[in-house]
Amino acid sequence: MAGSIQKIGKKFRVTKELGKSQSGKRLREYVYAAxxxxxxxxxxxxxxxxxxxTLVESSNITVSEFFDHWMENYVKYNCEETTAYGYRNILYKHVEPYLGRIKLQKLQPTHIQQYYKYLMDEKGLSPNTVRKHHANIRKALDYGLKQQFxxxxxxxxxxxxxxxxxxGRAYTKDQLNTLLELVKDTKLELPVYLxxxxxxxxxxxxxxTWKEGVDMQNRILHIEKVRTSAGKAVVIKKPKTDKSQRTLFIVDVIYELLRKTQVNQAEYKKILGKDYNDSGYVFTREDGTPYRVNTVTEQFSDFLKKHKLPKIRLxxxxxxxxxxxHSEGVDLKSISEALGHSDIGTTNKIYTHIFDKTHKDTLSTMSKALRKNKEKRSSNV
Structure with missing residues (x-):
């Protein structure tokens, strides 16, 4: 028989018969269930x-050693650097100090459950962050399952x-116009307007970039690359989904702003000469160096606070x-495509809370329809 179950106190012990050692000693493993x-x-x-x-043989590998193996043999070859950085940050800074010494094959749901409790009660992390930890642990263990660890x-x-x-929050038209006026001729003008x-x-x-992303002649922006960070490293890659790679028409106000940006960069290049860094990026410092990825977010937050505007994220x-x-009558599919979402469902899920929750337009249509019918009936009498 492969195993047996025995009630011990309030719990149930499962005995797993693993065979015999070379000396003839029976090998067993015990786990407990509620x-x-x-x-x-x-x-x-x-x-x-x-x-x-497919039964895994007994091993002394620890959770920490297994995560190292997963990072080196799976993540290294199958994940983008930004994803790998997120995994390393969670595993090595949080998971390993708490669970790392446990033998992998002795790891139980209760260990992980207590870890999540620790994250919220002791570390003060949010349920959303705990779920990110869970997704990370679960993905690693799925690999372990396939590899028979x-x-x-x-x-x-x-x-x-x-x-x-x-x-997320959204500005009204009045609030947005106020912001657009205040941000003119500042370092934030370009990112805010875009x-x-x-x-x-x-x-x-x-x-x-000017070369690959901006076609001033045909007034088209090509969104084909993104610039992000993984810790202190800057990562340049393709957008996350195919739909995020898109072409957008350059409206008049953006066209004029891009022209102004080109002129400004040319002037700084002339003034600084060899000290100018011709990086090719559209959004740069005076010396042509591209901004640190998080800088624009930090500057935007400070700008709103300085001008006492409602707090929102960039x-x-x-x-x-x-x-x-949406309020101007543009259909959801067109909005979704302009935003670069993978599908219309994503747009609806993310932005439904900022659309009209009272369904004013929809319900007003019913009232208008009945009123027209009533007027028509009255005119026929």
């Missing part, structure tokens, strides 16, 4: 894997904290872009 149903499930999984010859993914049995839904008028992301603005100008277009 309920008999869970114990039966554990035993059934063990027997299934044993029958399929473990015979089940224990992260699947963990209960997650309720997700706190984040809702975000407000075209719905560009921060990474798209900082990654925009990214919320995309929300404003979507909200105003």
């Amino acid at each position: 309920t008999e149903a869970e114990a039966k499930k554990l035993l059934a999984e063990f027997e299934y894997n044993q029958q399929r010859n 473990v015979y089940r993914n224990v992260a699947d049995a963990v209960s997650l904290p309720r997700l706190n839904k984040f809702e 975000s407000a008028y075209l719905g560009l992301r921060r990474s798209e603005i900082t990654g925009l 990214h919320d100008l995309r929300h404003t872009f979507a909200s105003i277009l």
